[in-house]
Amino acid sequence: MGCCSGYGCDEFFGERFARRTSRRYREKGLEKTATRLRDLLAVRRGDAALEIGGGVGGLLAELVKAGAESGRLVEVVSGYEPFARAVFRHAGVEAEFVLADIVADPTAVEPAEVVALNKVVCCTPDGPQLVGAAAGLTLRRLAFSFPRERRSFALAARLQNLLFRLLRRRFRVFVHSRAALVGAAEGQGLRLVHERPGPFWVVVGFERA
Numbered sequence: 408m409g410c411c412s413g414y415g416c417d418e419f420f421g422e423r424f425a426r427r428t429s430r431r432y433r434e435k436g437l438e439k440t441a442t443r444l445r446d447l448l449a450v451r452r453g454d455a456a457l458e459i460g461g462g463v464g465g466l467l468a469e470l471v472k473a474g475a476e477s478g479r480l481v482e483v484v485s486g487y488e489p490f491a492r493a494v495f496r497h498a499g500v501e502a503e504f505v506l507a508d509i510v511a512d513p514t515a516v517e518p519a520e521v522v523a524l525n526k527v528v529c530c531t532p533d534g535p536q537l538v539g540a541a542a543g544l545t546l547r548r549l550a551f552s553f554p555r556e557r558r559s560f561a562l563a564a565r566l567q568n569l570l571f572r573l574l575r576r577r578f579r580v581f582v583h584s585r586a587a588l589v590g591a592a593e594g595q596g597l598r599l600v601h602e603r604p605g606p607f608w609v610v611v612g613f614e615r616a
């Protein structure tokens with residue numbers, strides 16, 4: 408059992424979530440935050456692309472369409488796999504689905520030129536370690552999104568977690584400190600080159616110095 412599956416991602420992100428997100432991608436394309444990450448990564452022809460916590464893989468499919476030579480999606484939830492394969496088929500790309508917890512086993516995949524995590528660090532108490540592991544796998548650019556560090560969001564997360572506890576669900580949400588997330592990437596030799604706070608999600612981009 409990986410760290411995130413230990414925290415209930417496998418029970419929270421089930422078939423219904425996978426079905427809904429893959430249908431949304433097929434009908435409407437990438438959502439706004441994922442689009443920003445794709446643009447920020449600016450794939451070059453021949454790059455390897457890696458998406459960690461990629462869910463059904465819409466963002467990875469777009470990175471491969473943009474010219475990446477190979478694409479790998481790492482997930483702790485095995486139930487996503489058939490949906491991700493269908494998304495790749497629909498997008499006309501070849502990409503690999505790897506079942507692994509990247510914090511517990513950062514060697515589960517090869518390093519890649521471009522690495523993305525969209526709305527992932529908020530699903531695990533190990534957010535900074537997850538960013539550190541992703542940064543260690545980044546050869547050129549890393550981009551990820553996380554909830555803004557605001558008191559109101561932290562309070563909302565606490566209330567939501569209380570509800571999860573009452574419903575006896577293991578899953579929890581986390582609003583990590585921006586400094587810890589950015590520091591984790593910088594600690595792996597990356598340089599912050601972009602930061603765009605939205606109403607809820609902050610999108611950041613790093614380059615290998």
Ligand SMILES: C[S@@+](CC[C@H](N)C(=O)[O-])C[C@H]1O[C@@H](n2cnc3c(N)ncnc32)[C@H](O)[C@@H]1O
Pocket residue numbers: 410411416417420428441459460461462463481482483484507508509510511524525526527530531537
């Ligand atoms: C909120 S979902 C986002 C999925 C997708 N990125 C999207 O935007 O639709 C977060 C995903 O991160 C995955 N995840 C969390 N921690 C992980 C880890 N340590 N290694 C791999 N995947 C992880 C979870 O299984 C979950 O599917």
